[in-house]
Amino acid sequence: MFKHNFADRLNKAVAQKKSHSVIGLDPVISRIPNFIREEAKKNYGENPKGAGFAFTQFNKLVIDAIKDHVAVIKPQLAYYEVFGEHGIHAFWETVNYAQQMGLLVIADAKRGDIDSTATAYANAFFGSECEQWNENENAVDSLTINPYLGRDSLEPFFDASKKRNSGLFVLVKTSNPYSGDFQNQKLTEGITLAEKVGVLINKFSSEHLGESGYSSIGAVVGATYPEDMKIYRKLMPKSIFLVPGYGAQGATGKDIVNAFNEDGYGALISASRSIIYSFELVNAQDHTSVKNAITQATIEMNNDINLALKNENKFIW
Numbered sequence: 200m201f202k203h204n205f206a207d208r209l210n211k212a213v214a215q216k217k218s219h220s221v222i223g224l225d226p227v228i229s230r231i232p233n234f235i236r237e238e239a240k241k242n243y244g245e246n247p248k249g250a251g252f253a254f255t256q257f258n259k260l261v262i263d264a265i266k267d268h269v270a271v272i273k274p275q276l277a278y279y280e281v282f283g284e285h286g287i288h289a290f291w292e293t294v295n296y297a298q299q300m301g302l303l304v305i306a307d308a309k310r311g312d313i314d315s316t317a318t319a320y321a322n323a324f325f326g327s328e329c330e331q332w333n334e335n336e337n338a339v340d341s342l343t344i345n346p347y348l349g350r351d352s353l354e355p356f357f358d359a360s361k362k363r364n365s366g367l368f369v370l371v372k373t374s375n376p377y378s379g380d381f382q383n384q385k386l387t388e389g390i391t392l393a394e395k396v397g398v399l400i401n402k403f404s405s406e407h408l409g410e411s412g413y414s415s416i417g418a419v420v421g422a423t424y425p426e427d428m429k430i431y432r433k434l435m436p437k438s439i440f441l442v443p444g445y446g447a448q449g450a451t452g453k454d455i456v457n458a459f460n461e462d463g464y465g466a467l468i469s470a471s472r473s474i475i476y477s478f479e480l481v482n483a484q485d486h487t488s489v490k491n492a493i494t495q496a497t498i499e500m501n502n503d504i505n506l507a508l509k510n511e512n513k514f515i516w
């Protein structure tokens with residue numbers, strides 16, 4: 200099936216939902232609602248197969264709760280890999296269900312390796328080239344990648360994403376407390392390592408532009424460093440930023456406004472735990488009340504972001 204440029208598809212979906220939020224699907228078995236864990240236990244027992252079933256059921260509930268309010272989900276692979284083949288099965292079940300529900304999927308896998316292995320990673324996430332060996336039609340819409348092996352490790356991802364009209368988000372400045380250890384180090388040329396990555400991304404991004412003027416090669420820039428965000432926005436004006444750190448890591452609406460361009464586009468704000476476990480705060484115990492709590496938390500996140508953008512005259516709807 201022909202697909203349009205990823206950045207165009209993304210911006211269109213964001214405008215349709217009037218939402219810049221991305222919901223992270225990072226399931227942990229001990230935090231899955233009791234009624235789902237009980238069903239998993241009854242059907243499969245307390246084992247990896249049961250965990251995979253519980254993840255799929257929970258993720259479908261979350262997707263149903265958020266699908267009218269956001270355009271994008273971001274499952275993080277590590278949570279699924281914990282349960283081996285059953286976890287990976289749950290990951291792809293989640294991807295396929297989300298896509299059927301009209302959502303775009305960013306796989307947060309932070310892949311990166313030498314060129315031959317990078318090609319294999321790209322095939323694993325964007326669909327294999329060896330169709331006679333692999334009838335599997337699973338493919339995500341976008342993938343996070345780690346640039347710190349250098350440009351030859353990125354090019355296979357750029358080529359694959361262009362061929363398949365998929366998107367990439369390259370780690371530039373991460374949200375964690377010690378991200379400055381390496382990323383903030385000044386190079387002899389006077390810019391930081393993260394800024395150097397930004398310059399490289401900007402160079403490549405111009406080859407992946409859509410009609411919206413945005414590139415399918417985006418950047419990960421943490422919400423927890425709001426002042427730095429201005430620098431990265433300037434360095435990569437055409438890239439869409441994937442901005443983690445909102446919610447559980449402490450960032451709020453006022454911290455993410457610098458990630459956006461003056462046209463009110465250019466950033467996706469990501470939250471996982473603060474949304475998918477919001478039902479714990481109201482002690483919700485059944486399907487409807489868990490779903491309602493997650494919908495409510497998502498609407499509040501959208502409102503917080505949109506209000507912050509209004510205050511900066513960057514609100515477009």
Ligand SMILES: O=c1ccn([C@@H]2O[C@H](COP(=O)(O)O)[C@@H](O)[C@H]2O)c(=O)[nH]1
Nearest residue numbers: 223275373374421443447448470471472
């Ligand atoms: O710099 C980064 C890059 C990725 N992440 C990922 O985003 C989510 C954040 O989860 P919260 O529960 O909203 O804190 C998680 O999957 C991380 O692996 C990030 O946090 N920072």
